[in-house]
Amino acid sequence: MLLQVIFSGILVGFVYSLVAVGLTLIWGVMDVINFAHGDFLTISMYTVFWLYTLLKLDPLVSLPVATGLVFLLSFLTYKLIIKRVINAPGLTALLATFGLSLFIRNLAQYLWTPNYRFIPTSLVADKKLELAGVIIGMPQLVAAVGSIIMTVAVFYFLKYTKTGRAIQATSLDRDTAKLMGVNTEKIYALTFGISGACVGVAGALLATFFPIYPESGALYSLLAFVIVALGGFGNIAGALYGGVLIGLSEALGGYFLGTQFKYAVVFLIYLLVLQFKPKGLFGW
Template sequence: MLAQVIASGILMGFIYALVAIGLTLTWGVMDIINFAHGEFLMLSMYSAFWMYTLFRTDPLLSLPLEALLIFVLGYVTYKIVIKRVADAPGLTALLATFGLSLVLRNLAQFLWTPNYRFLNQTLVTDKKLAFAGIVLGLPQVVASVGSVIMTLAVFYFVQRTRMGRAIQATALDKATAKLMGINTELVYGVTFGLSGACVGVAGALMSTFYPIHPESGALYSLLAFVIVALGGFGNIKGALQGGIIIGLAEALGGYFLGTQFKYAIVFLIYLLVIQLRPQGLFGW
């Protein structure tokens, strides 16, 4: 059973990591804490749900659409919400995204009712992988693998492409980045969009097994905050490692110490880390 617990923990960890990577991008590059991050995730899940319900499209196939949709949402949010408050005192940006999160959550409930929706007949529903006494649901395995692929894609993009380097430079030294000919406003928009694309993919993957509901994003977003602090702001590799740690902590802690403490353990780890190593375990 221990192997089963660890396996489930790691699978969830990869998914948590992808959500966290979206958050660490905006936090690390722009120093903006996007409180509406969980709601972006929720909207992606709803998109997958409606594509499935109205057009019979499997979430794994509509995934690129969700990624694009939330990318655009992120970009637009930057242009309309964040940019306006860029010069106001720091707290204003926080409040702006917090307000956005409330608006999105209530809008979702208003438009689509608070009923819990489940996708029951996707390509991966009810299938499982069983080996060596371990049973893994196919939806979670696919979601996990998908998350890893997206994580690697984002990492490659930031490290190896022109725009990726521009993002890094802007994060390090905005003024000098401008001297390189980098349009820093565009970089910020793209970063926010990329952050959205991450949860766009995560949402599509999770819709195959997680209840879809206006509050669906809240817990994952909270865990993302913990993972970002653990992994270091702006550190993608750190977010991946942090995600796995949290996934394992939740699974093992819950199994051995008591399921009601699952999240208490996660937050305890968070408190310890920020006390002892504020820049995160792998911080830069």
């Protein structure tokens, strides 16, 4: 039973990681706290849901569509909103993204009601894997594997491609990057887009086993804030390990103390870790 709990904690942890990777990118590169991050996740889930309901497309088939759509929406968000507030003092960017979050969440409620929606049949639904007494649901396994693939892809993109290095350079020092001929404007828009793609993938994968409603993404964004800070702002590897750690502590906290305390445990872990590493697990 304990092994079972540990496994499911780790699996959901990888999804948390992917959501946090998207958040940490924007936070690290442009120092913007995106409160609408979770709502982009919700958009991805609804996209998958409607493609399933109207066109009978399997969530895994419509995943690229949802990802592309959220990429585009994030890109536009930067061009239309974030661009105007990025140089503003203090918490103005936060004001804008919070407004955006309210807007998306309530628009979803207006258009599609607050009802919980499910995708009952899909390629992965109702399949299970049994390994040494541990039962792993196929949707969770696929979600975890998909999240790992996307996280690794983003990691390698940043590390080994020219554009990725330009993003890193902009993150370290925007003005110097500009002097070196980096089009920082384009880099910012692209970073926002990639961040959106991360939650696009996560949303499509989650839609196979998680209820879809206007506030689906809220929990994920709250946890992502904690994971990002736990891993260190702008640190992709930190977000990956942080996500798994949070998934694990949530599962174990729920197992030992009861489900009502599982998030209290998560926040407590954050406070404890930061006492020893005030700039996150991988902070410098």
